[in-house]
Amino acid sequence: MVQCVHSVQELRNILKPLKAAGKTVGLVPTMGALHQGHATLIATSAKENDITVVSVFVNPTQFGPTEDFDAYPRTLDSDLKVVKNAGGDIVFAPSPKEMYPSEDMTWVELTGNITKVLCGKTRPIHFRGVATVVSKLFNIVGPTNAYFGQKDAQQVEVLRRMVKDLFFDLNLRIVPIVREESGLARSSRNTYLSAEEKAAAVVLSQSLKKALEDFKAGDHNKASIIEKVTKIIQAQPLSDIEYVECYGLPGLSELKDEITAPSLLALAVRFGNTRLIDNIILE
Amino acid sequence: MVQCVHSVQELRNILKPLKAAGKTVGLVPTMGALHQGHATLIATSAKENDITVVSVFVNPTQFGPTEDFDAYPRTLDSDLKVVKNAGGDIVFAPSPKEMYPSEDMTWVELTGNITKVLCGKTRPIHFRGVATVVSKLFNIVGPTNAYFGQKDAQQVEVLRRMVKDLFFDLNLRIVPIVREESGLARSSRNTYLSAEEKAAAVVLSQSLKKALEDFKAGDHNKASIIEKVTKIIQAQPLSDIEYVECYGLPGLSELKDEITAPSLLALAVRFGNTRLIDNIILE
Numbered sequence: 001m002v003q004c005v006h007s008v009q010e011l012r013n014i015l016k017p018l019k020a021a022g023k024t025v026g027l028v029p030t031m032g033a034l035h036q037g038h039a040t041l042i043a044t045s046a047k048e049n050d051i052t053v054v055s056v057f058v059n060p061t062q063f064g065p066t067e068d069f070d071a072y073p074r075t076l077d078s079d080l081k082v083v084k085n086a087g088g089d090i091v092f093a094p095s096p097k098e099m100y101p102s103e104d105m106t107w108v109e110l111t112g113n114i115t116k117v118l119c120g121k122t123r124p125i126h127f128r129g130v131a132t133v134v135s136k137l138f139n140i141v142g143p144t145n146a147y148f149g150q151k152d153a154q155q156v157e158v159l160r161r162m163v164k165d166l167f168f169d170l171n172l173r174i175v176p177i178v179r180e181e182s183g184l185a186r187s188s189r190n191t192y193l194s195a196e197e198k199a200a201a202v203v204l205s206q207s208l209k210k211a212l213e214d215f216k217a218g219d220h221n222k223a224s225i226i227e228k229v230t231k232i233i234q235a236q237p238l239s240d241i242e243y244v245e246c247y248g249l250p251g252l253s254e255l256k257d258e259i260t261a262p263s264l265l266a267l268a269v270r271f272g273n274t275r276l277i278d279n280i281i282l283e
Numbered sequence: 284m285v286q287c288v289h290s291v292q293e294l295r296n297i298l299k300p301l302k303a304a305g306k307t308v309g310l311v312p313t314m315g316a317l318h319q320g321h322a323t324l325i326a327t328s329a330k331e332n333d334i335t336v337v338s339v340f341v342n343p344t345q346f347g348p349t350e351d352f353d354a355y356p357r358t359l360d361s362d363l364k365v366v367k368n369a370g371g372d373i374v375f376a377p378s379p380k381e382m383y384p385s386e387d388m389t390w391v392e393l394t395g396n397i398t399k400v401l402c403g404k405t406r407p408i409h410f411r412g413v414a415t416v417v418s419k420l421f422n423i424v425g426p427t428n429a430y431f432g433q434k435d436a437q438q439v440e441v442l443r444r445m446v447k448d449l450f451f452d453l454n455l456r457i458v459p460i461v462r463e464e465s466g467l468a469r470s471s472r473n474t475y476l477s478a479e480e481k482a483a484a485v486v487l488s489q490s491l492k493k494a495l496e497d498f499k500a501g502d503h504n505k506a507s508i509i510e511k512v513t514k515i516i517q518a519q520p521l522s523d524i525e526y527v528e529c530y531g532l533p534g535l536s537e538l539k540d541e542i543t544a545p546s547l548l549a550l551a552v553r554f555g556n557t558r559l560i561d562n563i564i565l566e
Contacts, residue, residue, distance in 0.1 A: 008450060104395020106448035112387020139450040165389035167422040
């Protein structure tokens with residue numbers, strides 16, 4: 001039986017005696033519209049913790065003014081079923097007012113390359129919104145372990161840095177990308193795609209897979225790898241590339257000519273009005 | 284016996300079994316140079332908690348480029364004695380590198396009036412530095428209660444807002460201003476004052492005390508109260524006023540003509556090179 005709570009106080013009242021009894025708590029922060037990728041995060045948490053809390057909150061502060069905040073799918077009823085089937089225990093689904101109680105806000109914001117490259121170039125406030133809401137969730141839940149998907153690779157690097165810098169006392173657990181059979185990375189935004197766009201979008205995972213093969217075969221030249229990926233995607237007429245970039249791990253450090261292992265090869269590409277991201281670690 | 288630890292890991296190793304055993308932990312964040320004001324914070328914590336941790340860290344990020352970071356008194360040996368005598372248990376004295384592990388930092392920053400008025404006008408990065416370092420300390424120690432002095436009234440309002448917005452799971456305990464017999468508010472910066480300046484600086488507490496008397500006697504006019512305080516201070520030739528201002532509590536809201544109770548009457552005044560602050564709550 002999954003419990004669905006909407007207030008911070010109610011959630012704390014539930015968790016307090018469990019923690020006092022020494023139970024471990026896993027937190028899976030989501031924006032809902034749960035798919036197999038989220039289910040994997042939840043199942044991983046359920047395996048590793050006594051209690052699993054799944055937050056479902058479409059966070060307004062991580063959407064830019066022209067982005068899809070209003071259109072973002074909200075499917076709490078089916079989300080509850082996904083959580084139940086994956087072994088989660090509690091869904092925390094707060095209102096925006098519950099999460100942002102003051103008109104003038106307190107922000108958590110990272111400086112440096114880590115939030116400025118990749119998606120940060122076109123989504124300048126996105127990672128400030130992510131860091132802020134995740135800080136709130138960490139403080140509300142006080143988890144032993146927190147689960148995020150490698151799909152949002154830049155978010156992962158931002159949160160690693162934030163946890164280190166602000167000394168959050170928890171383990172970040174990063175779960176590999178879950179893909180459809182076609183190779184398309186699972187995403188709540190896949191529901192926006194037409195059948196034709198969805199078929200076309202498999203080029204993303206195909207291009208990344210090819211890049212990893214080339215890297216393993218000895219091509220460590222950054223320009224060469226990026227050019228080959230770009231060409232594969234451009235051959236698909238429905239695609240519109242926003243970026244194909246490569247940065248060093250951890251921390252998204254700038255690479256010169258050569259790709260050193262491990263590095264992150266990441267891309268953002270539009271199909272129609274839908275912006276998809278995908279990535280692979282070259283190592 | 285006071286234990287002095289320098290690393291986050293060591294402090295966590297000490298606190299973990301104590302917390303698991305259900306002990307309450309009080310945190311007193313300081314920049315060292317401990318005086319009777321700090322001793323009162325520590326003694327209050329010692330009375331209210333099983334364990335009291337006093338952090339001693341001159342936080343570089345809350346000093347502006349022209350401020351007294353290098354000159355700020357560092358007196359760890361005598362600080363340890365103050366902590367011991369006041370009933371504290373652990374001193375946490377980390378290095379800047381320990382507290383700021385990354386070159387590119389993660390900041391906690393508040394927007395709105397609360398950080399822009401009073402000291403925020405002339406110290407634009409100060410409260411970002413305070414909010415950031417206090418967030419780190421909260422996450423490192425995980426205190427039940429955290430102790431701050433009313434002397435830093437704007438800091439108190441900033442931290443109240445931050446704790447509310449980011450959902451830190453702790454109680455903020457605010458302790459009244461501790462004064463010398465003359466009425467001068469205790470401050471680590473009082474050591475910068477010459478004997479003549481120190482004698483002159485009693486005008487600050489005298490002017491605030493008079494304002495409270497006037498307020499209680501029925502003068503609720505903001506301009507009148509501020510003018511009377513200003514005139515009292517200006518009559519002291521060694522004084523150089525930075526501001527005398529009045530804002531509503533909580534949150535430092537703008538007041539129109541009338542002072543509504545409770546409001547904060549706060550001032551910053553230089554004597555020679557030393558900038559002193561003081562305040563009183565009108566209610």
